[in-house]
Amino acid sequence: MAYRMIDMAHYKRRAHFDYFRSLAYPYVGTTVSVDVTELLSYCKRQQRSFYLTFLHAAALAADSVPELRQRIRGAGIIEYSECPTSHVELLPDGAYCYCTLHHHLPLDEYYARAEEARKSCAHNGITEDSDAESQYFISTLPWLHYSALIQPVAGGDESNPRITWGKYEANEKGRVLMPVSILAHHALADGLQIARFYSNLDAEIQRFQTLL
Numbered sequence: 001m002a003y004r005m006i007d008m009a010h011y012k013r014r015a016h017f018d019y020f021r022s023l024a025y026p027y028v029g030t031t032v033s034v035d036v037t038e039l040l041s042y043c044k045r046q047q048r049s050f051y052l053t054f055l056h057a058a059a060l061a062a063d064s065v066p067e068l069r070q071r072i073r074g075a076g077i078i079e080y081s082e083c084p085t086s087h088v089e090l091l092p093d094g095a096y097c098y099c100t101l102h103h104h105l106p107l108d109e110y111y112a113r114a115e116e117a118r119k120s121c122a123h124n125g126i127t128e129d130s131d132a133e134s135q136y137f138i139s140t141l142p143w144l145h146y147s148a149l150i151q152p153v154a155g156g157d158e159s160n161p162r163i164t165w166g167k168y169e170a171n172e173k174g175r176v177l178m179p180v181s182i183l184a185h186h187a188l189a190d191g192l193q194i195a196r197f198y199s200n201l202d203a204e205i206q207r208f209q210t211l212l
Contacts, residue, residue: 055103
């Protein structure tokens with residue numbers, strides 16, 4: 001994947017970068033109830049996978065925030081032009097494997113690529129591919145409509161954002177809400193960037209209203 005080096009001499013968050021890298025747990029994240037009503041309606045009408053469609057929307061939303069495309073490398077920062085996803089696929093025996101997808105594709109092509117990847121990723125287990133540094137790590141808890149989530153991380157300078165979502169449920173107004181969590185390295189991203197991710201995600205979901 002293409003990337004550029006950040007000029008640390010002129011990096012405006014240099015003090016924040018150094019401080020948060022010094023912490024034992026340098027991560028920041030939140031969980032937000034996201035309205036997926038239009039997205040779910042689109043998937044039902046088009047008979048598309050909600051999981052893959054939401055994955056596509058979440059990845060595009062993350063890619064629209066430069067800080068979420070950044071990774072710590074050595075004493076500096078690199079910024080990828082785009083980041084693929086490494087998501088979990090549930091296997092028949094209840095275990096799961098990792099599956100890599102690139103999302104800057106038209107939806108029809110994306111679905112086709114996703115189905116091909118699903119067929120082959122079972123053989124890979126939980127081994128990440130050679131581009132793991134660039135990826136967003138994606139998982140889901142479709143059995144739980146949760147309000148908070150603690151995610152495992154390697155610690156230190158491991159700086160891949162993690163995006164997770166749970167079970168969607170209709171509220172008293174008939175809107176369908178789903179908990180969506182994101183975790184990022186605080187040396188690279190703050191609350192402002194996390195808020196932008198959710199704003200971008202809402203915009204990606206609303207695009208599907210025009211397709212209904």
